[in-house]
Amino acid sequence: MKKNGLKQIALTAGCSCSTVSRVLNNRNNISEPTRKKIMSIARNMNYENCRKQKIIALLSHLDPDGFDTYSMQLLRMIGLALQEAGFKVEVLFDRNIDILGEHYAHGAISLMVFNRLARYWGTRFRIPLVCVNDFSNLPDNIYSVYSDDTKAISDGIGYLQTRGHYKICFLGPEDRGNNLNIISRIKAAKEFTRQAGIQKSCKFISIAGPRVNLGMDEFVRQIPAGCTAAVSLTEDIALRLCESLSKFRPEIELLTWTYPWETKLLPDQVSFLQQDFQGLAENAVRMLTAQLNKKPVRNIALPYIFGKAAKHEKNQKNNTSGKSCRK
Secondary structure (H helix, E strand, C coil): CCCCCHHHHHHHHCCCHHHHHHHHCCCCCCCHHHHHHHHHHHHHCCCHHHHCCCEEEEEECCECCECCHHHHHHHHHHHHHHHHCCCEEEEEEHHHHHHHHHCCCCEEEECCCHHHCCCCECCCECCCEEEECCCCCCCCCCEEEEECHHHHHHHHHHHHHHCCCCCEEEEEECCCCCCHHHHHHHHHHHHHHHHCCCHHHCEEEEECHHHHCCCCHHHHHCCCCCCCEEEECCHHHHHHHHHHHHHHCCCCEEEEECCHHHHHHCCCCCEEEECCHHHHHHHHHHHHHHHHCCCCCCCEEECCEEECCHHHCCCCHHHECCCCECC
């Protein structure tokens, strides 16, 4: 009998060799308890099939209207990072997470808000999970890598203050309950203006979803007279907001969150913050790999990438590194 072969695993598990073979080759129609038992025995025996490429589930929410560009870009970056690390990737959307139990995955990386996964992890699934841009009430054994919205707000407003702006308008969508980044940015902006003692001279303006699709003109007209700077708290409206500001309030300096693929389309006078997609992807894979190797893991907050107006670069060279905004 071959050492650590199918027969030895089958004898230890109390099942047939064909059942062991189907489990090790990710076949369907195997109960989850049997699958986990066989994989545990195979790992302990260091069976050669368990040393092959490991499957990682990449989990994402799929909006009813289709696949948004943000998720698609982040999924692409994480998928590439997983492949470079030697993993096999399988993408599952929230409506299909149930089928995760039909094949063996060694770990998962999620782009969804964790509360959509809470009924699975710790009960049905116990494989390592890393969440991306999720930092709300995660269990102790679930780790996250996320963009540091609090630091971005602090550094971004600090940058505007060095340019003489203290009457600032904050612009954002009205109903974004499922977007933790927007919630975090609004909270951080309100806290910073309070601590800086400028909350009375600052205003928060929200715009409802339907009006976002109708253009920014009405939105911009709500900006109070006397405001000299505006901060857009969402990537979704960056380009349209720039166009409306140039028509109705060209004197306002804008700092906006934007997507990496849109920054080249922004006017020169606009400063921007964008998420470090590559950093999020690489750190998520490192964190998952560490868990699979039984190494300690901690949550990671990444700074935003900061870009500023080209015509100010020479005068502001010492105020920022070009990677992240500094006061």
